[in-house]
Amino acid sequence: MTNGSSLSGPPTSICHWSFVIGHLTEILATPRRIFTLALVVMEFAKLHALGNDFLVADVSGEEGHKRSLGALARRICHRHCGVGADGVLFFQPAIGDPAADFSTLIFNADGSKAEMSGNGVRCLAAFLYRGGKSPSRSLRIRTVAGVKLVTLLGEEGTTYTFESSLGLPITAPDHIPVRIPSKMDPILDYAVTTGSHTVPVTITSMGNPHCSTFWPSLDEAPIDTLGPLLENESLFPNRTNVEFIQVLDRHRIRVRFWERGVGRTLASGTGSGAAAVAAILNRRADSPVTVETEMGWLLVRWEPGSEVVLIGPAQFICAGTYVAPES
Numbered sequence: 001m002t003n004g005s006s007l008s009g010p011p012t013s014i015c016h017w018s019f020v021i022g023h024l025t026e027i028l029a030t031p032r033r034i035f036t037l038a039l040v041v042m043e044f045a046k047l048h049a050l051g052n053d054f055l056v057a058d059v060s061g062e063e064g065h066k067r068s069l070g071a072l073a074r075r076i077c078h079r080h081c082g083v084g085a086d087g088v089l090f091f092q093p094a095i096g097d098p099a100a101d102f103s104t105l106i107f108n109a110d111g112s113k114a115e116m117s118g119n120g121v122r123c124l125a126a127f128l129y130r131g132g133k134s135p136s137r138s139l140r141i142r143t144v145a146g147v148k149l150v151t152l153l154g155e156e157g158t159t160y161t162f163e164s165s166l167g168l169p170i171t172a173p174d175h176i177p178v179r180i181p182s183k184m185d186p187i188l189d190y191a192v193t194t195g196s197h198t199v200p201v202t203i204t205s206m207g208n209p210h211c212s213t214f215w216p217s218l219d220e221a222p223i224d225t226l227g228p229l230l231e232n233e234s235l236f237p238n239r240t241n242v243e244f245i246q247v248l249d250r251h252r253i254r255v256r257f258w259e260r261g262v263g264r265t266l267a268s269g270t271g272s273g274a275a276a277v278a279a280i281l282n283r284r285a286d287s288p289v290t291v292e293t294e295m296g297w298l299l300v301r302w303e304p305g306s307e308v309v310l311i312g313p314a315q316f317i318c319a320g321t322y323v324a325p326e327s
Contacts, residue, residue: 118269
């Protein structure tokens with residue numbers, strides 16, 4: 001910055017930059033006053049899984065700032081004032097954890113914490129493979145919902161295809177969690193009245209809560225009105241993700257997604273798993289199930305008593321540095 005030596009009068013500013021654990025401080029001094037501007041500086045990569053886009057960022061060594069990650073996620077995910085994404089995965093090596101290679105905290109676009117994201121974990125795995133951070137084709141990534149195994153099946157250009165474990169589906173009401181008067185387990189065709197709608201739902205958890213609904217045609221599904229109503233229905237103390245499902249045949253379903261803390265998304269990994277499980281539990285489909293999203297397909301394998309396995313792509317988009325005022 002200029003010191004104003006070519007202009008009349010005193011220097012207009014003196015600029016000093018200092019990095020403190022991912023934060024940047026600019027001190028602007030004039031003869032009359034001093035301004036301190038704290039900036040957030042974060043290197044990130046952006047990837048997507050069938051249009052469900054995520055940012056990933058390494059937060060190694062920044063333990064003192066993790067309380068503010070939700071607010072940072074909300075700002076950086078903003079489609080107009082930030083980078084724009086459905087969510088963020090902040091990760092670091094799982095040092096001292098013999099069961100995992102990396103650990104991640106996942107945040108939705110509204111800044112709320114997500115226990116798990118099937119598509120997000122694949123995006124993180126693609127970033128780690130692309131950057132040479134994993135010597136093996138299999139990665140163990142610890143999420144709030146537990147350790148998930150992600151295995152690279154193939155790559156083409158900037159697209160990576162993975163098989164990943166989503167874990168055992170949860171059907172017990174107390175563990176989803178969902179507040180229902182009965183102790184149904186599993187919860188199938190449970191009538192929920194919200195707004196002007198009464199719909200039968202199947203409720204499960206993939207480490208995060210899911211409410212699945214079936215429709216003869218997705219053209220009939222009021223996704224943008226019923227989605228937020230079900231997401232915020234009082235039955236769900238932690239809110240819920242919502243799936244709108246059309247069964248095409250015994251091995252194919254078409255699904256649209258309303259995600260908790262995000263809204264309508266083009267795809268969802270755990271949502272695809274929950275939709276396939278719901279279709280199988282309701283005897284509408286058999287494993288394996290191809291899930292058709294708005295941007296492509298995911299393959300789900302599940303037999304009762306086993307873990308849900310998801311196969312699908314993740315694609316690298318770009319990388320950059322996010323710089324913005326701290327508050």
